[in-house]
Amino acid sequence: MLYQVIDDKDRPLNAHLSIDSNGIDFNSRGGTKNKSGESNTDYKQGLHLIIQRLKNYNIKIKGVWVNSNRVQRLPISERMVLSSDEYKLSPEDIVRLIMHRNMSAGQINKTVGRTNTKTIRIELDKQDIKTLITQLKIRATEKKLKVNSKKSQGKFSWKFLDDGKVIKILDKSSFAQNETPIDKNFGQFFNFDDSSESSSIMIFHKSQTYDVSLNRRGSGSRSMRMNWGSKFGAVLKEFFQDWETREAYDGIEGMKLQFTQLGEENSYKVDMIPVGSFADSAIQFDESVDNLYGTIKEVPEGQKNPESEEKTITVYKRDPEIKASVLQSANGYCELCEDKAFLKSKNNIPYLEVHHLRKLSDKGSDTVTNAVAICANCHRKLHYANNRDELLNDLYSKISRLVRE
Helix, strand or coil: CEEEEECCCCCEEEEEEEEECCEEEECCCECCCCCCCCECCCHHHHHHHHHHHHHHCCCCEEEEEECCHHHCCCCHHHCEEEECHHHHCCHHHHHHHHHHHHCCCCCCCCCCCCCCCCCEEEEECCCCHHHHHHHHCEEEECCCCCCCHHHCECHHHEEECCCCCEEEECCHHHHHHCEEEECHHHCHHHCCCCCCCEEEEEEEECCEEEEEEEEECCCCCCCEEEECHHHHHHHHHHHCCCHHHCCCCCCCCCCEEEEEECCCCCEEEEEEECCCCHHHHHHHHHHHHHHHCCCCCCCCCCCCCCCCCCCCCCCCCCCHHHHHHHHHHHCCECCCCCCECCCECCCCCECCEEEECCCHHHCCCCCHHHEEEECHHHHHHHHHCCCHHHHHHHHHHHCCCCCCC
């Protein structure tokens, strides 16, 4: 869940964060100054208010460190920007010190990472989340990308899906050059506006991360390119093994990449969608609906006996008693964030999702010692968040029935 900082006059600031029972992830400033898409412009003011409110309620900070995706591989000691001993300073001095150290903490090289408004982790002693929300005076919010439906499809085989995801249709040039042009209508999705000359994003695929650069082809040009480099390019070639049989810019739909925005700025999950897969069929179905919309003159006859087709997938047999037992133990509360389930099923059972900490596909067991009941938001975090290992450790430490496998 994303939260917005509210100032002392009850006005929302352009400063966002997420929280869990052990701390705060304060989002970085993003986008180009004074341009649309600029985010978290009240970074300094919002951070000052959060520090001040923590002090007002005598909530101690265990440490603060840079926590952006790009530097997750580095040890926390190399990303630390405030120690617990330095918390005795005034809020003004703490913010000044954090922003000063942000410039060099977690810096990969002399040209990457020199900014004082990075994503930071404020680690706390264990807190009650509901109480913390009240103490910090933050409000739940949902950042949504505004999409012009008339521009849902662009040049270079980019397409917006109804669920907010983006599809890139690959051709031979995508594999040969390890890059692809980006239609100008899709720049906003990647926080790359008309004034940006270069930028970078982080993509996640099967627990691996890859750095991807975005560049304008020339000063003043509206043409942009995404370069994912040889490392991710090799993954693409291994997955789409018939890529060499294709022609450059052939316009044939088949090999697709699907981009999904994650919670942190400039972070995306990438899925590879092969021809004929269930996901590919669903995309083609939705595209057909889009193309037909507005052209139907008479009520269609439809199919009284729809044709079926068989697709082979691996399904693991699960024990319904295990799921029921885990849900009962949770008693309507997410076992990660500890929020109460806000939906109920048709049988009036609080809606939570059961997640196996070690996947069944990785030889994990279908037992109560390997399963938790969590809300949909936390379920997504456990799959895609950059701190998912820390979240897993949190679950193992606070739920006595769980056993690592």
